[in-house]
Amino acid sequence: MSEQAIKYLSDNRDQLLKKLHDFLSIPSVSTDSVHKDDIKQAASYLESYLNDIGFENVEQQDTGGHPLVYAEYNQAGPDAPTVLFYGHYDVQPVDPIDQWESDPFEPEVRDGRLYARGSSDDKGQVFMHLAVFEAYMKTEGKLPLNVKVCIEGEEEIGSENLYTMLHDKKEQFGADFAVISDSGMVAQNQPTILYGLKGFTGIEINVTGPDHDLHSGMYGGAVRNPAIALSHILASMKNEEEVVTVDGFYDDVEPLSDHERELIAKVEGEDYRESTGATETVSEKGYTAKEHTMARPTFEINGIFGGYQGEGTKTIIPSQAGAKITCRLVPGQDPEHIQSLLEKHVHEAAPSGVTVDVKKEKLSAKAYKVDPDHPLIKKAAKSYTEAFGKETVYVRMGGSIPVVEWIESIYNVPIVLLGFGTPDDRLHSPNESFPLDSFDKGMETLVRYWAEVNND
Amino acid sequence: MSEQAIKYLSDNRDQLLKKLHDFLSIPSVSTDSVHKDDIKQAASYLESYLNDIGFENVEQQDTGGHPLVYAEYNQAGPDAPTVLFYGHYDVQPVDPIDQWESDPFEPEVRDGRLYARGSSDDKGQVFMHLAVFEAYMKTEGKLPLNVKVCIEGEEEIGSENLYTMLHDKKEQFGADFAVISDSGMVAQNQPTILYGLKGFTGIEINVTGPDHDLHSGMYGGAVRNPAIALSHILASMKNEEEVVTVDGFYDDVEPLSDHERELIAKVEGEDYRESTGATETVSEKGYTAKEHTMARPTFEINGIFGGYQGEGTKTIIPSQAGAKITCRLVPGQDPEHIQSLLEKHVHEAAPSGVTVDVKKEKLSAKAYKVDPDHPLIKKAAKSYTEAFGKETVYVRMGGSIPVVEWIESIYNVPIVLLGFGTPDDRLHSPNESFPLDSFDKGMETLVRYWAEVNND
Numbered sequence: 001m002s003e004q005a006i007k008y009l010s011d012n013r014d015q016l017l018k019k020l021h022d023f024l025s026i027p028s029v030s031t032d033s034v035h036k037d038d039i040k041q042a043a044s045y046l047e048s049y050l051n052d053i054g055f056e057n058v059e060q061q062d063t064g065g066h067p068l069v070y071a072e073y074n075q076a077g078p079d080a081p082t083v084l085f086y087g088h089y090d091v092q093p094v095d096p097i098d099q100w101e102s103d104p105f106e107p108e109v110r111d112g113r114l115y116a117r118g119s120s121d122d123k124g125q126v127f128m129h130l131a132v133f134e135a136y137m138k139t140e141g142k143l144p145l146n147v148k149v150c151i152e153g154e155e156e157i158g159s160e161n162l163y164t165m166l167h168d169k170k171e172q173f174g175a176d177f178a179v180i181s182d183s184g185m186v187a188q189n190q191p192t193i194l195y196g197l198k199g200f201t202g203i204e205i206n207v208t209g210p211d212h213d214l215h216s217g218m219y220g221g222a223v224r225n226p227a228i229a230l231s232h233i234l235a236s237m238k239n240e241e242e243v244v245t246v247d248g249f250y251d252d253v254e255p256l257s258d259h260e261r262e263l264i265a266k267v268e269g270e271d272y273r274e275s276t277g278a279t280e281t282v283s284e285k286g287y288t289a290k291e292h293t294m295a296r297p298t299f300e301i302n303g304i305f306g307g308y309q310g311e312g313t314k315t316i317i318p319s320q321a322g323a324k325i326t327c328r329l330v331p332g333q334d335p336e337h338i339q340s341l342l343e344k345h346v347h348e349a350a351p352s353g354v355t356v357d358v359k360k361e362k363l364s365a366k367a368y369k370v371d372p373d374h375p376l377i378k379k380a381a382k383s384y385t386e387a388f389g390k391e392t393v394y395v396r397m398g399g400s401i402p403v404v405e406w407i408e409s410i411y412n413v414p415i416v417l418l419g420f421g422t423p424d425d426r427l428h429s430p431n432e433s434f435p436l437d438s439f440d441k442g443m444e445t446l447v448r449y450w451a452e453v454n455n456d
Numbered sequence: 457m458s459e460q461a462i463k464y465l466s467d468n469r470d471q472l473l474k475k476l477h478d479f480l481s482i483p484s485v486s487t488d489s490v491h492k493d494d495i496k497q498a499a500s501y502l503e504s505y506l507n508d509i510g511f512e513n514v515e516q517q518d519t520g521g522h523p524l525v526y527a528e529y530n531q532a533g534p535d536a537p538t539v540l541f542y543g544h545y546d547v548q549p550v551d552p553i554d555q556w557e558s559d560p561f562e563p564e565v566r567d568g569r570l571y572a573r574g575s576s577d578d579k580g581q582v583f584m585h586l587a588v589f590e591a592y593m594k595t596e597g598k599l600p601l602n603v604k605v606c607i608e609g610e611e612e613i614g615s616e617n618l619y620t621m622l623h624d625k626k627e628q629f630g631a632d633f634a635v636i637s638d639s640g641m642v643a644q645n646q647p648t649i650l651y652g653l654k655g656f657t658g659i660e661i662n663v664t665g666p667d668h669d670l671h672s673g674m675y676g677g678a679v680r681n682p683a684i685a686l687s688h689i690l691a692s693m694k695n696e697e698e699v700v701t702v703d704g705f706y707d708d709v710e711p712l713s714d715h716e717r718e719l720i721a722k723v724e725g726e727d728y729r730e731s732t733g734a735t736e737t738v739s740e741k742g743y744t745a746k747e748h749t750m751a752r753p754t755f756e757i758n759g760i761f762g763g764y765q766g767e768g769t770k771t772i773i774p775s776q777a778g779a780k781i782t783c784r785l786v787p788g789q790d791p792e793h794i795q796s797l798l799e800k801h802v803h804e805a806a807p808s809g810v811t812v813d814v815k816k817e818k819l820s821a822k823a824y825k826v827d828p829d830h831p832l833i834k835k836a837a838k839s840y841t842e843a844f845g846k847e848t849v850y851v852r853m854g855g856s857i858p859v860v861e862w863i864e865s866i867y868n869v870p871i872v873l874l875g876f877g878t879p880d881d882r883l884h885s886p887n888e889s890f891p892l893d894s895f896d897k898g899m900e901t902l903v904r905y906w907a908e909v910n911n912d
Contacts, residue, residue: 031768093770099668157768184674198673202769211733212555215883216756217654217855218640220784221698221748222728224738227757227779228694234687240807242677272678277667277775280809282680292677300672301683302772307759308780312487312613313658313819314549315782315856316758316884319733323683324764326771328676351696353736363769399673400771427671428772 002451004139009131009443017114017436019049020127023089024107024116028123030066030090030157039153042089042123043067046130046151053134055149061169063161066090066153070172073133073147080454082146084175084411086403087126087182088155091118092428099430112436119434120425125181126151128420128439132446144450148175155182155403158363163406170410177376177414178407181442184421186267186395188435191384191445193377194417196295196369196396197404199329201339202302202361205233205346206322209354213307214317224353227306227321233349233356234301234323237342241285242292244299244327246345254332256287256295260396264290267395275423294396298328326361328398335364365402368415376414376453383448384418387441418445458907460595465587465899473570473892475505476583479545480563480572484579486522486546486613495609498545498579499523502586502607509590511605517625519617522546522609526628529589529603536910538602540631540867542859543582543638544611547574548884555886568892575890576881581637582607584876584895588902600910604631611638611859614819619862626866633832633870634863637898640877642723642851644891647840647901649833650873652751652825652852653860655785657795658758658817661689661802662778665810669763670773680809683762683777689812690757690779692805693798697741698748700755700783702801710788712743712751716852720746723851731879750852754784782817784854791820821858824871832870832909839904840874843897874901 009016028042029035043060046069050058055071069089076082094104094117102108104117118124136143150173152162166173185192209226210219238244270290272281283289287296306321308314327338343358350356370377372394381392404415420442426432465472484498485491499516502525506514511527525545532538550560550573558564563572574580592599606629608618622629641648665682666675694700726746728737739745743752762777764770783794799814806812826833828850837848860871876898882888 031766031770033767093764093766095764095766096669200673200771202771209732209734212882212887213552213885214732215855215885216754216758216782217656217784217853218879218883219728219732219749220754220756220854221739221743221752222737222745223732223734224698224736225756227760228690230760231687231690231757232696234684235691238684240688242680272675276665276670276675276679278665278679278809279811280680281678282809283677287677289678293675296677298672298676300676300681300771300773301687301763301777302672302770303763303765303774304683304686304760304777305765306761307757308549308551309759309761310487310549310551311489313780313782313817314487314758314884315656315658315756317756318759321757321760324769326672326769328673353734353738355735361769397673398676399671423674426668427674428770429669429671431668 002447005135005447006444008135008139016131020124021107023123023127024118025105027105028090028153029093030154031093039066039090043069043153046089049130050149053130054137061165063165065161068153068165069151071149073143075142076144076146080145082148082175084148084150084173084178085129086178086180087129087151088122088153089126089151090153090156091123092156096430101431109436113433114436115431115433117432119432120421121427121432122155122182124434125420128443129181129446132443135447144454148173159402162403166406166410174411175413177416179416179418180401180404181418181420182401183397183399183417183419184423184425185419186393187269188422188438189388189390191388191390191392192419193372193381193392193394194397194419195372195394197367198398198400199333199335199365199367200326200400201329201335201364202326203339203342204322204324204359204361205230206320206357207354208320210317210319213319216315216317219317223317224351225317226354227318229351229354230306230321230323232351233346236349237345238299242283243285246341248341249338252332252334253297253330256291260295261291263394264294267393293398295330297330297333298398300326302326328400329367331367331369333367335366365400365405368404368408370415374414376416379452380416380418380449383445383452386448387445458903461591461903462900464591464595472587476580477563479579479583480574481561483561484546484609485549486610487549495522495546499525499609502545505586506605509586510593517621519621521617524609524621525607527605529599531598532600532602536601537633538604538631540604540606540629540634541585542634542636543585543607544578544609545582545607546609546612547579548612552886557887565892569889570892571887571889573888575888576877577883578611578638580890581876584899585637585902588899591903600906604629615858618859622862622866630867631869633872635872635874636857636860637874637876638857639853639855639873639875640879640881641875642849643725644878644894645844645846647844647846647848648875649828649837649848649850650853650875651828651850653823654854654856655789655791655821655823656782656856657785657791657820658782659795659798660778660780660815660817661686662776662813663810664776666773666775669775672771672773675773679773680807681773682810683774685807685810686762686777686779688807689802689805693801694755698739699741702797704797705794708788708790709753709786712747716751717747719850720750723849749854751786753786753789754854756782758782784856785823787823787825789823791822821856821861824860824864826871830870832872835908836872836874836905839901839908842904843901
């Protein structure tokens, strides 16, 4: 049956890409308040598209922050399963803007890739779902299963209000299982089932020395330089063997089983030089880069700042210096506990003569693992394999999707992560892109999966 | 004789302060090209003031960069000594602008202090000299000695073209001695003879990891984070005892004699907490803060930067991180040699997986020391003591004035540093100010000094 829907997608490819182009052209950056209206526009785009397709009860729900787009389809009947589809229409900031080869909000196709902020994370993948729903409605007049759509606008700022919405509207959002397409494949055209995700936590450190910038000639030698103090603190948190040296950091980490290390070894791509441009692949002592990225906790400085950064020289002792730090966590680690360990370490490592403030990042999530042998997972693997013509691999990934943890804790239903991104998509970076090839095969995967799910 | 000039200065105080107000209102920031016209305006202000006073051959000399204002007075006759007066009309940037209590370029008097960028460094002190010349001309119709005026517009960006000008125009700028007012007193109303200055050098470090910002979830664990690499490099350059740990850094330092340590001990102000707002006074192990600031070399991070610094969180591994470093040097240390030691250390301390670029700061200067018993120095001390009614102290200071080294090397004449700034002036910082009391007594000191110089 699903062949018609697949044909519809290829027959109408240009018109669909045009529609996607309009969606990606909206600069829906959630972290920056100047884009508030753009966020609204992106939500309205989804609202009208869902109405056009034929969804019911389409609405922009007030979250207290950016609106959540909700819709439902109930015509598959009471015997058909109901899926909760989650995605997000907000995107990361675009700086450094000067490193983009084309305008991040003027989608452009180069060498078979569609370049635009959000093309992969996550507007592009959200659009694929809507296009597939459109294809089913236009060819068969109905969807193979009941659907509840939940597309938020705050994922890139920690889904601040999503937990409350999912929790308070349990009745409305309730479903038999959930599908999320906000992840990727280990390689282009390598069907990948994600059965594990990392957790997440973070802190911001601010070190204050003098209460104003000082002339380095008059005061150099009499006060502690906060930027040097910061360097000593940061250097004490992770060593050159890429081992986190914060006391207790690894205490609750579930050891990596030999079986999993074998699974991980099967996945290609241990050399990260080409995809990152780094001169060397570097990982935690005792673990391969794949093991570290997939299944070991990480510690990263996301930003460091202080003093004069402008043109020329400014001979000062800066009043302040700081750093933003985030950690990716694995099963066993508790985000709040890790935050406390980081905070304790920073205060203990701080030298005299400076005041150190540690701000705990609100956004945090536990790691997640699902049973790779669940029927809904097996069906997903089958659909992937048929659409891409290649055997599906099972992996864990370093990314964090708080919503996964929340859906599990609130609804306790299986969650299927159908990701279509590729390692070269440059998520969160300049020149984010998505392969049109994955766009086509990904949509075919979804068409097949919806048919499979309701076919026992 | 000089009493009339002193009386003129007090009788015309308001009109002179108004004139100074106009000068300080010009945002002559030399490091930022957007202020190019303001620089020109400040130079023109000086040109017309010098003409009004009665100087000859007043001109804005083309340096290739910002103009140098030259003028001369030759009517004191061939038997009178000739002084080369040096100052600068450019100022430091004003950021962080939000920390200013009043507009940096709208001078405002609060609690007896004049608040404005440049009020102390150096427009305020340059103006005092011009006002004193005006006072002599208006009261006695002549100056007590011949004068050559050299006021540059590039001091805050390293006086890039001054050396060439002083060198190529040796004939025109030649004088019997030089006077520079671009320094300060150890305390307000404490007459201070500066007989030693520190040298200066600097580098900028840029660490590159991946060739673009990476998603910390997808790549965390596979590449070196440049901000962490930078922290390890910086932490290895100066320890928590404030000792520079760069190999060879102290090798050529002239040891501090017991006699000098006694002189330094006589100077008040070992506790820097109040003037800096720091929680503690911290100095090199084995030396007091006064000894460290006056006579021991220093190492400071002036700025540190990399990755995401904006609102909210951005979970990236940044592509780059860097730091601006400057050192203050003492007699014996060669700036270029120290730069090479810093560069060598940075490359040796850099971990694998990152590329480190070290840019050597063009601006550099050797340290300077003058004989405190030279007659021209003694006369300066006498004038100070008479004007301020307090015994003059002799000190060395941490500041660097490259022009001092250049005038010495090119003209080989005595250099008298007549500084009137105070430790609370907040040079290079928000809320720079200058005490009106020092403005009055400083001008009286100059009036007396010019009379003394030509009185044997």
